[in-house]
Each structure stands twice: as C-alpha cells, then as structure tokens.
Amino acid sequence: MSEKILRAKGIVKKYGKQEVLHNIDLTLEPGKIYGLIGRNGAGKTTLLSILSAQNPAASGEICLGEEPVWENPGALQHIFFSREISPNGAADSSGLKVKDYLEMAEAYLPKWDKKMAEKLVELFHLDRKKKTMKLSKGMLSMLSIVLALASKADFTFLDEPVSGLDVVAREQFYRLLLEEFTETGRTFVISTHIIEEAADLFEEVIFLHEGRILLKENTQELLEHCIYVSGRAEEVDQAVQGKELHHQETLGRSKGVMVRLREGETLEKTEGITLQPVNLQKVFVALCGGEAG
Amino acid sequence: MRREKRILKMVWEDLWVGLGLVLILCAAQFIRSSQWNLERVRELAVSSFSSGLIIVSSATLPLMIYSRYSAQEPLKIFMGYTRKKVFWDMQLVKLLSAFFIALISGASVVFGSWPLASLEDLGMVFWGFVLMMLVQGITELLTILYLKTRKQWIALIAIIASCGVIGGFVGYNTTAVINEKDFSGIQISFLFLQEAPILWLMFSVAVCCLMGYFSWKLLKNLEIRI
C-alpha cells in the first residue's frame, strides 16, 4: 500500500468571477478516516473533485508524494472520488446502466475488486440492468458506495454517501466502511451532513467553511477542547475570560457559551458553573453556524 | 482490456453502425425490387456500399462521437483515465474508422466497375474520407463545447444535424425504393474538388487540425460531472 501523502497546496477555485475555494492547504495522510464537514455550498464537493483531478484548480497544486496528480495516471490509480451519481446526469450519462458502471470500473480502475463489488451489489439488491436515471436516490447512493469500496484505492473519497439511505442502510454502510478500513487501512475522506452518526468513525475532522478550512483536528482532541459552560452569567464570564468563545446565549440571569480551549488551557471547575462536553454536531454548528462569536 | 484493443473495439463499433444501416437499406431495396438476378445484386451492392456507405457514415460516425464523449469518455476520466489519452484514443478511432469505411467503399467501387476502375470514382472515395474526418471533427468540437458549457442548444445542433442527414438520406432512398428507382445514393457532384485537389486537401487538413486544437484546449481542463 502506498505510504505517500496527498497534499493540496494553495488551491484556489473560481466559478466565473466568484472564488469558491480560497487558498486551501490540506494534508491527507495514509491510513486514516477523515470527516469533511461543511454546510451546503461550503465547497466540499469542489474540494474533493479537485483533490482527485476531476476538476482543475485555478491555481495551486495537488501532489501525491512528490508527484502532481493532474492527468498523472501513476498518481490517479491511487485516488478515487466516488461522487454522488445524479439521476439526470450530465449530458447522457443517465442512460448508462448499473452494469455499465461496474464494467467501466473493472476496465479502468487498476485495483478493482470484482468479487467485492458483486457481493455488495447483491447485498444492496441493486438491479444491474437498470439505468441510473431510473434508480432511487438511495440506490444511487448504494451504487457510489459499491464503486468506492470495491475500487480499493488508497485514497477514497465519498461525497454524502448516506444521502437517501434509511437508518438501517446507513448503519450497514458504517459497518462495511469500518470493516474495509480495519482490513486494508485505506484512507477515506467522507463528506457528510449527518454528523453525529459518523462522528465516531472519523479519526480527524476537517471543517470547511465558506471555502476555507476552519480546522483540521483529531476528533477526540477537538471534542476534549470544546466545553459548554453554563450557570450564572457573572460566574460564567469570569470562568471563560480570555478564552475562545462561541455561540453565547443569555437567558435571564443565566448564560451558556461554548469554549474552545487552546493547547495547554484549562477551565476551572468552580461551583456555580456547569461544565458539559459538546458533541461534534454542536461544535460544528457553534463554529460554522454563521453567527458572530 | 489493453489500450489498443479498446481503440479497435470502438472502430469496430463505428464500422458496424454504418454498415448495418446500409445493409438494411440495401436489403430493403433488394426485396422491394422485382429483379432478382446476380447482376442486379451487384449493382445494388456497389452503389450502396460506395457512396451510400460514405454518406450514411458521415452521419453515424458523428453520432458515435457525440454518444461517447457525452457518456463513456467522462466516465473513463472519472475512473482515472487521463484526458490526454481519451483525446488521442479518439483521434485514432476517427482516423481508423474513416479509413476503413473509405477502404470498403473503394473496394465496392473497384468491384463494381471491374475491371475498369475509374480513377474519378476512387477520387470520390478519397473526398468521402475527408468529409468523414471533417464531420467527426466538427461533432467532437461541438460535443466537448457542450460538455464545457452545458448549453443545451449546442447538443441540439449536433443531434439535429446528423439526424437530419440520416433522415434525409433514408427518406430519399426509401422513396427511391418505393418508386423502384435505383439506389444510387446521392450523386452529388464534387467535381469542383478535383480542380484544385491539393488546395482543398490542405484546406481540409488545416480545418481538421484547427478543430482538433480547439477540442483539445477545451478538453484538457474539462470538469467532469457524471
């Protein structure tokens, strides 16, 4: 398995005059599951498609190890972006059938695992002969999951893989993902809206906010550094002085605020204030919710 | 499948779409006509597979290009195949398909006017080859333009144009079949081309290269959305 690092340096992406990604630097290490979290329109799909050379960047470079990824088959064989297959596909892709995708994958993805693909197609009850434009949203998600898992690519990206899946199918996916990960140690980057469900799977999370990377941290560490402080307003203010605050709320004499501790900082646990842990979803909303502070 | 095999497979598909259509028209004519003799068969075959084949292919080849560039090729790029390889594979396919069709057409002409193969007729085959290259080049450019801009009208033009040509040709010959006239294809006189063949050839080559250049320029930074 490749031990190379996938690096994005200074990526800028424009659509027309509008800049959607501003100078993104990102390092993806082998053997991790990353969560890419961001609001609609933050640029997640764009970033993933640039990382996998599906889209060119206006400036900046993507490198795998030392080599640039763009139009480089040697690098591209290690990367696969299984994006959402839309039913009204671009041009006439919607006329393609499930088996066309599978055959194409077999022909062009060097590490394609046909047995695994067949097993998954059966597990998901996918009809090979059906055209993608006739598939439900859930089935389309399952197809992109099959492609992603069976691609056996060292760096596999999934864009909203569970959209359209019911809760049982979602759990099935998480299990399959973990199984594959523990067996092969492939790197997965998963962008998702359903944060809490997947939070436990991510070793690191990347928050993408308005085209910029807000943070990239080890999930557990991030969660340990984020604490919700509540109690009497004055006591809360005193306890959180000088710290990074988010999402302050005042109700009568009480106040609640999320504190994000920096390295080495601690919070005094005094009487009169309550300290509570915050889950990933709440951290995300607090940091990317768009409110001031 | 290795790259060469993939290219040849695409060429094979191109040939059969054109040949298939011509065969059907030919068979229809044959069945319709009341003269069932060897001489008749020969005449029919020759006229169908010489000029007829070229005209039909000038419509089917572009259709194949449109279909590939809008569905299969983006999917290949999606799976890690480079745009460069896609482009050059397609150039080869265009060349080989046009070449083989011209070859079959030429063989038909020779077979038809055996033993006096007319140089003029063979010249027509050559210009047929040029026509096919031009038509494929235009469609390639238009299709890639469509992929880039997603403006529906571009695709529409390509489809309507080729459908129009096929439709016109099929319609013309169907009426010919109905009226039991000869399936002579459309005897469009391209004699003017023979007046300055080198010039016209250079012009065509230049146009093809230009179109190829622009096609590549658009393709090399194409965003893939499946």
Added chain:
Amino acid sequence: MQELLNQEKSIYLQIREMIEQDILRDILLEEERVPSTNELAKLYAINPATAAKGVNLLVDEGILYKKRGIGMFVASGAKEAIRKKRRERFFENYVKGMLTEAANLGISKEELIEMIAWEQGGNENE
C-alpha cells in the same frame, strides 16, 4: 463489554473504563486476551485509532500488556491496580459531587451520615 457509548465522556476514556469494569467483574481474567482494537472498533462502530487510544492508556498504566504478534493481555495484578486507582479517585469522582449537591440542597453533614448508616443498615438486614 457490551455497554452503550454515551456522550458524557470521550469515547476512548469510555473504552478504557469498560475494559477496567470487565476486569473488575471477572469478565476478563488476568493473563487473558483482550479484544483487539479492530474488534473493539467494529463492535462499537468507532474509529480503530480511538479504540487504540483507550487501550494504550491501559497499557501505559500497566493494566494491559502487549504480546507481539498475538495481542493485548490483562496483566497480572491488574484487578488490584484498578481497584487502587479507583479508590484514589473515589473522593474526586463521587464524594465531592455528593457534598456539593448536598450543600445545594441544604442537607447537613449529620443528615448525610444518617443516610449512609440507614442504607448500610438496610443492606445488612437483607
């Protein structure tokens, strides 16, 4: 081991506590093999690195040890070590909170001691 994870504490800490709990309850005996981090990860649907973090804490504390190529094992004396550790934390984890809450409610020290005696006495009579 099959407890549910909750949001109260970091997951890897919960993993650690669950293993400790199992050792205390003799579900895991000393010198016995502990589930691997991959097995734990799959069981709880968490990232293996997180599971490893919890396990490694126990390795650092000497409660588990690694046998190369085979897996993680419960160290001998682990049970006692865990008991000792928890006794030291008992005051911090339970008593302090109890005293704070009692103070909030205006329960006096005498009342607390009475409560404890009553509960203990009740248990003895069972």
